[in-house]
Amino acid sequence: MRIGVLGTGTAGQALAGRLSELGHDVRMGTRDVAKSLARPDEAFVAWRGEHPAVELETFAAAAVRAEVVVNAGNGNAALDILAAAAPLDGKIVLDVANALDASSGFPPAMSVKDTDSLGEQIQRAHPGARVVKALNTVAAHVMVHPDLVAGADHTVFVSGNDGEAKAVVAGLLEQFGHTDVVDLGDITTARGAEMYLPLWLRLMQSLGTATFNIKVVR
C-alpha cells in the first residue's frame, strides 16, 4: 500500500520503518524538510541511514498519493498537521496519537477527554476522511513489534465509523504481528482508548518499563 506517515519522532520512525520493511511504499511527512534534515538528532540520522527507501517530504507531499495517512506526530499538533496534509477525502487516516498536556508536570493532563476525543476531532475536521483510532494504547516499539511482549499474546483496539477502513488497519496491525484486534465501535469509542492513557502511564511507572500491554481476557 501507499502510506504517508506524518511525524518524524519515535512513533513516526517506528511505524514508517516497519511498514517499509514489510514492503509498503512509505513516505514520511514533516513540516519543514530542510529543518528536519538539519536537525542535530543522531537517532534520526541513523534511522534515515537504515531506511533509505523512505523519502522525507512535506506533510502534503507525503499524503497526496497515500491510501493510508498515519497521524504519528505530537497529539497536540495533530489538527495542524492534518490540515497541512489535506485534502484527505477518501483516505484512511490512522490516528495513533495521544494529546497530553505536560505543562503541569507528571502526570500530564489530557487535552481532550470524556465527552470528546482526538479521533473525533480529526474526523470532524476531515469529514471525507475515514479515520481509525488505533495503537495509541502501546509504546512505539510495541506498536510495530508486539512479539516483544509475551509472544504478542495481548490486545489492541480499532475505533472508527468505516468498517472497511477498520479492516484495512486491522490487516496492517496483523502484519505487525498483533494477534487480538478488538473493534470497539464507531469513532466515539476513541474516548475509551484515549482515556486509558493515564492508567498506561501509571503502569509504566509501577512496572518500570514501557514494554508491556493489556490483554482483554474473556
Add this chain to the structure above:
Amino acid sequence: MRIGVLGTGTAGQALAGRLSELGHDVRMGTRDVAKSLARPDEAFVAWRGEHPAVELETFAAAAVRAEVVVNAGNGNAALDILAAAAPLDGKIVLDVANALDASSGFPPAMSVKDTDSLGEQIQRAHPGARVVKALNTVAAHVMVHPDLVAGADHTVFVSGNDGEAKAVVAGLLEQFGHTDVVDLGDITTARGAEMYLPLWLRLMQSLGTATFNIKVVR
C-alpha cells in the same frame, strides 16, 4: 476482620455476601434501614435470605466497629455516604466506586477525572482514613469471583498512600481469588484506574458481556 460494606446495590451485595462467606464479620450499611427493608426489590430480599449473618444497619452503625469500610454505593453519592459513616480515622476505606454522570445518556460522562479522582476526594475529606482504590475496573461478580474469567488469569489494581492498608486490601482480593494485584502507587494513581472506565464500558458493549477483565502482560 470486621468489615462494614456501605451500599445495598449490586456491588454491595456481591462484596458483603462474599466477605461473609469467607468468614469475615460483615455488616451492611444503608441510609435508612426501614426504607431499605421495605424496598420492593426481590433480588435484595432473596440476597438477605441467603445471607442472614449480614446485619443491615445505618452507614454509621455499619462503620463504627469496622476495621475496613467498603465504599460500594453509587459513586456520585460516595462523599455523602462516607460523611454519614464518619469518623473514619485509622480505618481502611476500600473505595470500589465509579462516579459516572449518565444524565446525557450513553456513554456516561465522568463526574471527576484527569486532574482529580473519587479516591483522592475521599482521602481529602477523611485525612485520617487510609483510602485504597481497588476493584472499580471490573463488574461486581468479577470483583468477588475472578475465576469466572479465564481461571482468574487477569489483573486488578490498588492505589493508596498507606502501604499496610494496600497490603490488607490485596490480601482480601487474594481471598476472592485474584492472582495478579498491581500496586499502581499513591492515591493519585486512582485517576488511572477510574479513567479506564470509558474503555471498560465500550468493551462491555463490543464483547456483549460484563464478564471480562484485562490482564497486564509484561
